[in-house]
Amino acid sequence: MEGSCAxxxxxxxxxxxxxxxLDSHSKQIDEHxxxxxALNETLAALKEIERQNQQRIDAMNERLAVLEARPAKRWENMADRALWALVAAAVGWALASIGVG
Incomplete structure (x- = not known):
């Protein structure tokens, strides 16, 4: 019986x-x-910040595209005006050649 008690x-x-x-590990698990x-909350906040930054980048890209297009439009307008001036000069010269005017 003594062996049994031991x-x-x-x-x-x-x-x-x-x-x-087990109690120690349970506390560690709770802390983890x-x-x-907390990490999940931080990740969610970072994803929101990333989304907002992407919106800002997209808006800036749109504005940049508009600004980059402005000089091209100026050159197109100047080329159109020059072409119309040449056409008007040619028509004026042709009319002057036939004696109209």
């Missing part, structure tokens, strides 16, 4: 040690879950 005591001590380790929750 074994029982050893089991009780082992169970107690395992309970303490809190950290994970």
């Amino acid at each position: 074994q029982h005591s050893a089991h009780v001590r082992a169970i107690g040690a395992h309970d303490r380790r 879950q809190e950290q994970l929750s």
Whole structure:
């Protein structure tokens, strides 16, 4: 019977040690879950910031495209005016050649 009690005591001590380790690990798991929750919140905030930054970049790209197109439009307008001036000069010269005017 004495051997039985010694074994029982050893089991009780082992169970107690395992309970303490389990409690310690449970606390660690809880802390990790809190950290994970905080990381998820931070990640969500960063995704929102990234979305807003992408909207700003898209808006800036649109404005830049408009600004880059302005000189091209000026050259097109000047080329159109020059072409119309040449056509008007040619028509005027042709009319002057036939004696109209």
